[in-house]
Amino acid sequence: MLDPYVLVGTPPISRYLSPVKRGSSIGAMEKIPKPVSVLGLGRMGSALAGALLGAGHEVTVWNRSPGKAAALAGRGAKVAGSVAEVTGLVLTCLSTYDDQQEVLDRISPGTVLVNLTSGTPEQARTAAKWAASRDIAYVDGVIMAVPQGIGGPSANILYGGAEAVLAEVRPVLESLGAVTYLGEDVGLPALYDLALLGIMWSTMSGYLHALALVGTEGVTAERFTPLALGWLDAVKSFLPPMGEETATGAYETEVSALDINAAGLALLVEASRAQGISTAVPRPIRELFDRAVAQGHGAHGISSVFEVIKQS
Template identity: 45%
Template sequence: MAVIGLGLMGRALAAAFLKAGHPTTVWNRTAGKADQLVAEGARLAPSVGEALKAGSVTIVCVTDYQAMYELLSESEGGLDGVMLINLTSGDSGQAREAARWAERRGAHYLDGAIMAIPSAIGTAEAVILHSGPESFFEEHESTLGALGTVTYLGADPGLASLYDVAGLAMMWSVLNAWLQGTALLRTAGVDAVTYAPFARQIAATVAEWLPEYAEQVDAGAFPAEVSALETDARAMAHLIEESEAVGVNAELPKLMKAMADRAIAAGHGGEQYPVLIGEFSRPGRDD
């Protein structure tokens, strides 16, 4: 096992492999970042090329894809036959291009995304996503399990990156909604700690709707079994009015309502909220 790139995340990855009993070689341009890992039993490779030769799997976790290209191009031995698992953050297009780049150089390639903070690596809470040829994942799944809960998404190398940003969209949307509600309640003297349990309950309830709503999206049919979009739009107007009345920023609810209004104008007012997938699936507007 080799880990190239020893930032906070890279060091956490290498430490998890060591803890699981995997012989681990590490490399970083600033060699001093490996000191603690070496003290724990890691071997410090003198070059990228030596790191690539050190194990059956090489994990790359660096600043960006360009940094990966530059580092791996420094290897005199090349990449022929190397099992390369790239956990560097990027977008789906970069992931697909990296897969082609690696294939042209004879490497086996999986792209990945880490849905965790460094301190969670090595625990079940750390979700590590992988995409690329399934046979590569299956061959190394047990080893990768040292990092956390590993998940295979499919043969398209870009899927891990897409799931990564989709997860971020969920995270920021939930947090922004909670902050909007917190700002509203603070105007009445209710603190965030008091509101948080109620907000958590609402978030959990909405999460329960997702499987049924997903079926509507996939079927392209949105019968109003719970509420029609035009009813939701009236509630959005109430949220905007309340926010403005108490002096709270109303940009977020106004954005929500603008999308709903466009769908209603297109004739979807009597359908259920997931009909807005049509708005989300279009390029952004420059209003």
């Protein structure tokens, strides 16, 4: 069985998905300029095309609004008059899967399609089935970076699909960022994407709630944020053992029991209400903790809330 944390052409990487850095000798492949097309020139699509041009590739671009291609054309990109003109390796970065499907219906058979449009696992799998019916090789990917980071050392793109296909196009994809291969299942990148974004959104929402709470007493973000960053460093150290506990179901703890944390959450909700701010962020978390306590996990660690989250 293919290890889910394998980069194409390289040994397994760590279970924390630390990708092999671009330029590393591990699994290195000669980077020869190749023709590639980019469909969709929003901020991210334009960044992708720009990075490919910067790496010396022959880039063709297409967008519904041709005016968005002007800057890239000035850098040497060829502007396609229609989607039917693109062949070979095609990258799509459109707003939705509906937009993408409308565009892809005009792509020629024999194309290698790397989809970088955000969606759900099921949407990716449906797109892959459609591609197979049209003799189009399909790889799904998700971009774990902002447009400004594309082509730089911090950009990481997660891919799923046939290993042989990804190996073929990897020299081009490495121009965009680190290549992290999750396996043959084209639905996995979207699943990872949404899971990781969930962590980001939850963390940011918690931070904004904290700013609102301390702000009721005149504490500024400038004063509070250094403490928040230090606290996040401490919190992230709990993630690996929590992950192991969810895998084994061994939730016993000598650190901090769930019922104590549930009581703390009740205080947070109460204080938020008393200070005149919304309880929309902590209240659902309190409800999860209370449900887990009611189901017998009060003496267990916080990771036992996982059992409640799994319930529909």
